[in-house]
Amino acid sequence: MQAEGQLRKLLRIHRDDNVLIVVSPVRAGDRDLMDGREIVFTQNIAIGHKVAARDIKTGEKVYKCGVPIGSAKEPIPAGAHMHLHNLKSDYIATYTLDKDHVFVK
Amino acid sequence: MFSSNNSPKLQGFLRSDGRKGIRNCIVVAYLVECAHHVAREIVDSFKGQPVHLIGFGGCYPNAYADRMMTKLCTHPNVGGALLLSLGCESFNRHRLAEEIAKTGRPVSTVVIQQTGGTRKSIDGGAAWVEQALKQIAEVPRAPLGVDELVVGTVCGGSDATSGISANPAVGRAFDMLVKQGASTIFEETGEMIGLEDVMSARAVTPELGHELKASVEKAAYYYKQMGHASFAPGNAEGGLTTIEEKSIGAYCKSGDSPISGLIKPGDVPRNGGLYLLDVVPDGEPKFGFPNINDNAEIAELIACGSHVILFTTGRGSVVGSAISPVIKICANPETYERMSDDMDVNAGKILRLEASVDEVGEEIYKKVLEVASGTQSCSESLGHQEFVLTYKSFEPIGPACLPM
Numbered sequence: 001m002q003a004e005g006q007l008r009k010l011l012r013i014h015r016d017d018n019v020l021i022v023v024s025p026v027r028a029g030d031r032d033l034m035d036g037r038e039i040v041f042t043q044n045i046a047i048g049h050k051v052a053a054r055d056i057k058t059g060e061k062v063y064k065c066g067v068p069i070g071s072a073k074e075p076i077p078a079g080a081h082m083h084l085h086n087l088k089s090d091y092i093a094t095y096t097l098d099k100d101h102v103f104v105k
Numbered sequence: 106m107f108s109s110n111n112s113p114k115l116q117g118f119l120r121s122d123g124r125k126g127i128r129n130c131i132v133v134a135y136l137v138e139c140a141h142h143v144a145r146e147i148v149d150s151f152k153g154q155p156v157h158l159i160g161f162g163g164c165y166p167n168a169y170a171d172r173m174m175t176k177l178c179t180h181p182n183v184g185g186a187l188l189l190s191l192g193c194e195s196f197n198r199h200r201l202a203e204e205i206a207k208t209g210r211p212v213s214t215v216v217i218q219q220t221g222g223t224r225k226s227i228d229g230g231a232a233w234v235e236q237a238l239k240q241i242a243e244v245p246r247a248p249l250g251v252d253e254l255v256v257g258t259v260c261g262g263s264d265a266t267s268g269i270s271a272n273p274a275v276g277r278a279f280d281m282l283v284k285q286g287a288s289t290i291f292e293e294t295g296e297m298i299g300l301e302d303v304m305s306a307r308a309v310t311p312e313l314g315h316e317l318k319a320s321v322e323k324a325a326y327y328y329k330q331m332g333h334a335s336f337a338p339g340n341a342e343g344g345l346t347t348i349e350e351k352s353i354g355a356y357c358k359s360g361d362s363p364i365s366g367l368i369k370p371g372d373v374p375r376n377g378g379l380y381l382l383d384v385v386p387d388g389e390p391k392f393g394f395p396n397i398n399d400n401a402e403i404a405e406l407i408a409c410g411s412h413v414i415l416f417t418t419g420r421g422s423v424v425g426s427a428i429s430p431v432i433k434i435c436a437n438p439e440t441y442e443r444m445s446d447d448m449d450v451n452a453g454k455i456l457r458l459e460a461s462v463d464e465v466g467e468e469i470y471k472k473v474l475e476v477a478s479g480t481q482s483c484s485e486s487l488g489h490q491e492f493v494l495t496y497k498s499f500e501p502i503g504p505a506c507l508p509m
Binding site for chain 1: 265266268269272273276298299300303341343344345346347348349350353356357361455456457458462
């Protein structure tokens, strides 16, 4: 397992996670080490946001804190920002959502 | 991994039901708001001594409040109880006093109308507490194993950091405690929307899994009736993408252990393991919000036998509790720097990449043992003893809820 000290901006919360959390602001062009491999960020990413810890396939479950938080909508390369554009909820309970939002996929 | 050999040898206060306390306090309990002042005056005259104020303000009877008061007054951290009644409220003071007396604890009831008013009630009550403190100093001590501890967790004053530092670290501490045989309790079903299936899959039986799922569905319905909109997917600006992700913030305090049972306020787990406390009332909403503030949740965790409460906060809560010590785990490093006197553990180190989640989890575990061995937590040494109890209604748990 990689030493967490190697990551300067990214936090791994749980061993099963395939996302890392940005803990200090990332600027496009910044470099960081991820599992021993250097990655170059292609965009600014704010604190609290997620990046892929490794390449993630379409439909693959995404884990944060060791818990599935949804699945990938498209192939996501390691180091890419993960948010509404490439990650969707797998939750389909209708009772918490307004009728218009039932089965948002 | 922290080995149990390094653990301090714990001593507990042995109670007649076999449970052991890590504190030995007298509770002064008012049974209606009208007796609150007299109770507080009595408690105030014992500053610095283990005399705690609890009570129920309502004048109308409520089975939940009866049960809560009975469980709190017979909690292992409690050595004896003074009950304060005005005289005409509906609370069944006779039954409460009987239940306490059955456990062998010293108990006395001051009825203000019969005693002759405020002054005489304060004087009489204080005199009783003074001798009761001497009496409970004689309570036998017995070795206390980590497997006898009950530890609850709650979050309050949360911010975006809570879910990524303090809460996962508490989850790691819970895993360590469960491994050592302790009972651990998490709650906040209203904040687990989207994780019903994930949580159900951790249940030790499919039937329990069904109950866990139903408890979250109940919470979702209840909060919707309250007009609470916090379940709508949102807060994308802070980086949260899905409702599941929003919910894991609170959920990850439960760690990775299998879930051994579903309990309701006042149910005490009899075996080690991880338990979900369902704090949302049963039936149609009747008395308002399930819990009006963090201390209402803490009181329920304590009524379930919690010796210690792990309280995570990002913005910076300062509360403690009557009866059981509250350990504060601060998620946000800036809040920690500003409010360090109130914080027992700085989980903000995780965000500064100065410590891993595992390391802070271990620090929390050690802090639990330290506080269990008698060291005061920050809120305790600052004199915090908040307490609140309001109206609620529950059905008893079904047979599927405690399969072990």
